[in-house]
Amino acid sequence: MSTTSSHSDPMEAEIERALAPGRFVSDRGCFRFVDGLEQVAATVGRLVDDEPVRAATLYETFLAGCYEKAEEVDDSSDSFGMFAQSLISGWITSRQAAQASPQQTAARLLAWMDDDQFGFCHRLEREIATVFGEAGIAAFIDQIRSRFEAADQAATASAGSDQGDQDARRRSAETLRWAEALRSLYTARGDLDAYVDLTERTGLTTDDCLTVANLLVTRGDPAQALSWAERGLDLDANQPYPSFAAHSLTELKPRLLADLGHGEQALETAWAGYRKHPDRYSYDHLMTFVPHAERPGWHDRAITVALDGDRYLPAVIELLLHTDGTGRLGQLAARTSDCSWEGVGHHTAEQAGAALEPGHPGDAARIWRAQGMRILEAGKSKYYGAALRYFEHAKRCYQQAGQPAQWQQVVDEVYAQHGRKTSFLPGFDAVVTGTDPAPQPSFLDQAKARWSRHTPK
Template sequence: MTRNRRTTADPMEEQIERALQPGAFIADAACSAFVGHLEHIAARIAELINSDPPRAVALYEAFLAACHVKVEELDDSSGSFGQFVLDLYCGWITARQADGADPAATAARLLACMDDDDYGFCHQLETEAARVFDKANLAAFVALVRARFDAAGAPATNEGALRDRSAYLRRRWGAVLRTLYVAAQDVGAYVALAEESGLGAQDCHTIATLLLAKGQPEQSLAWVERGIDVAGQVPQAAMAGHDLATLKRQLLAKVGRRNEALDGAWADYRQRPSRYTYDELLQFVPAAERGAWHARAMDAAMEAPRGAHLNSLLDLLLTSGETGRLADVVRQADDDALEHLSHYVTEPIARALETTQADVAARLWRAQAMRIVNAGKSKYYAAALANFASARRCFECAGLAAEWQETVRQVRADHHRKGGLMRGFERLVAGSAASDEPSFLDRAKARWSGRQ
């Protein structure tokens, strides 16, 4: 039976159709390569924007239409296909602008897409669109979104469903307007909207950032201080409050109040010693005084409460080269505390201290192994055995063979039923580590040689 093919007005449409593989399901593992081929075709369409914008517009619209059908035939767990469609929308906007299309019509069609978005392709479309809008199209889109925001005012009735719907729409279109005002660098409109719909700490940070970009650090600082006051009244604004405090120090330095910035950075560091607060502190320290401030900062870190901040403290001491203090902190920590640390922190420390502080390295290697074994993560037992082997080597180098024997006793007592672990562990205890056995490939080659 001969398959009927439609005749397309543009030969590139046939390439789009072939690339989308109609009827074939695209698994998540294959989605990245699939999208890569689509991106190649989209790049060819983008090349037409300057030379033949009407054709580019038509091709973008055909591509978007096809993608809205193809989405039902693929697994986009990675999100790559959704991002690709979002990029297509931006290409379509650019092509329409190059074609001289009516900005109001473009804005209306975008809003229609955002309203009818069953697959979530238009989630935060305004953010991407704002990057490609020209001045006229941005103004047209702002006008239509503002009309929707105003139309979502408080309903005349007190019925709960209508009231909740109205509040949702005002939040939604208010958020879109905020994004657009930032793109337009329209500080006045942003301030008016924020005060109308509820000024938050994040709003203050955004306004301050806009003012700073316009070369107005004093006004920016005033908004930062206002935002810090707002954040202090709302427990959920902790992250915004942290960002505001960081920005405040930068502004203080910019307006000639560097000592105040240094005081603020020092207070923040003392409360939460970490490599990040340390790096920020040094930004405000005069170059000639850095040695003294480093010593002062390290003393303060050692005096700070440990508890939940042990991870950050160890990371700070390692990155700042304070290996002596680092070893002291590990020695003072109990085994349970070490076993709760991330291996991303403990492994680099263990490697750094193996040659100079073998006893400390041994405890860290053991802690990493016990963390895996106690959690019963069988797929990581090979890593646990490697860690046990490193712990044994370091214990022996430090003259602490009894510590290794106690580790052996503990593992045998608590984990003797974990056969997959104990077979390798007993070989390690007997002196034959798993790495001493022939590898899979070596065994295969030996077997093949025998057959030959």
Template sequence: MSPGKQKQIDQFEKAIEAVLSPGHFISHNASWSFVDDVRDVADDIENIIRKEPERAERLYQIFIAACHEKADEIDDSSGNFGMLVEELFRGWINARQAANHDPEEIVIELLSWMEDDPYGFCHDLDRVAAKVLDRKGLDAFVRQIRFKFEASLIRDDEDKLSFEYARRRWGRVLKTLLAAQRNVDAYIALCEQTGLEAGDCMDIAKIYKSRRCHEDALSWVERGLKIARADSRTSYHEYELGELKRTLLAGMGRREDALQSAWVEFESQPSIFAYKELMRYVPAKEKTVWRQKAMAASDKGDLSCLIELWLDNKEYDRLVSRLRRTSDNELECLSHYWAEPVARKLQRSHPDI
């Protein structure tokens, strides 16, 4: 390596050390600008991947190790620093692949990070890797994770809890990778071992949708909705599955069915999000009628979910009427996130509110 390149590498390493400022604690308020500065250095390293992948890989390795050392010296309650470290892992993978490293070696290194993760930086590393690994890398990752999953099925009654944890953990990771591969048969077979969840139905439906198999996708969406509605812990999946259902229906030429689905959801839980989803499927000439219909139906909803909807649609009289009927205890339970914009909007027209 030429002296010029060696000097250049030293400059990057110095930049990493300088920006991380080892030995100095970063408060929550200071963490935002701190992370921005760290990201600037990371971006500079990313810019050399194409021409100098080996050099970039080495710098990412140093950067990731230094971030682990910095973890005890920052208030990362915002999670921004952790997300930045995820970006470094992504860059490391890209650099290793650009340098034509053995895919097996890449995934073994990833696994070593995942299994020794004291700060939680690698909690979603499988999802990060699934997006950037090439086909050979993804195949290698699946092989490694499948081995770990199958090993977790060999139960040891003396250590039952750790085996159950390993089974759930590696099963989840394997599903992530199989979804990235769009290997629907392997995914469904895995669900027979782990049990089928609403999120699995979502992943399987998306794979079928990507293949333009809309009927199959819709069938899995319906299965997912049935599971989600039976378990309050998966309500977020119910919302996502509902969105996907309507997208599929519209794509199959069943736009009226999509509209009816959106209306049922809005009636049951009126909110700004459900309203926007509803209006996606309303014909242009019927927007006014459906808006009036939705506003009338929204009265029975939860106030905290209606404030943004009514403010956005300038339904001030409806909002004031509801506030006058609301008890002081209920009003006190409103988050400042909602109470403050209401107060600003109504302070002149309704100062008594």
């Protein structure tokens, strides 16, 4: 199918060719498609300095084309949507270079946000806050604040005076939408007072406390930042599950204490956080507050805590690998059941097995055996090659540890429980006997043999 059209700007023809109207873009081909769009957008971007009005018009045309193209793109990767948002940023830059009215720019953006069928403007305020100049972001904030006030007043009028209705008003979707937009813009602008005033109207959250604390850190006020961090942690303590913001506040609090000269209290706070969730990251965080001369002792305390009790096994393994604790890793491996090792992901298990092979071959063999069994139990035939490699490692390690009986138990278990996996057994037979597997006929050779049996002589 071909179409003809006239374009007032020669660049429009380039845009249309890049968008390939009428051709469906699959998920697999989306990155390549977007790469072509980005090359054309880069050409438009080079017009901003000398021809900003033209550039703004082209960006808007390009964005309109993206909306028209959207139903012909499988954008599972969201690369097309992110490209569309980059066009909006370019449009704002061009408008500012052309000294266009900030109020008109903001009004046009809000109109796009209202009529956003494909989500190109979702969380747009987060992406464009740094693109706007001072006048632009002020105009954008003013217009969003007007929408927030209107939505809030409308919800209040319909809610009445009952407290339950008051809570429902605060959860109004429209009110929350514009409140979140204002939060992002106030944060980008560093407007602490406006941000705090907004939280007083909409309800304070742990995320709010983290944002305010970070803004105060930027202002060089660690004492107030600490107060907000503690406030956020108190809020989160009343929730059934800890939030991501609480995790960040847990890391921020000891840093603030250290900045205020409370080194011992900072260490105590970091230690409390580590004991709740011992892993390689909380370990590194803890050690930043430990005096250099005391680190060996604190290291032993930290590892002892990680190994004590029913901890999340992969996290403890990664911690021991991170701290070069192969001796402790051997102790952990020895007391961990085969069933538990089968539940550890292959990436972590492979690192543990490789680390233990030189000094603890028997423990390494159990890890390799567990990974092979994990694949067989799941019946994932496309990973049978990996399972065979794991069993080869297991056999070698059992032999190195002088444990042939344990290897024979693995062999017996595989044949007894997985003897019907015919695509796996020839390779496993070769691992057991130490010989190369018999060459298998190709797909077409098998087809010819089957065909010949049904073809009259």
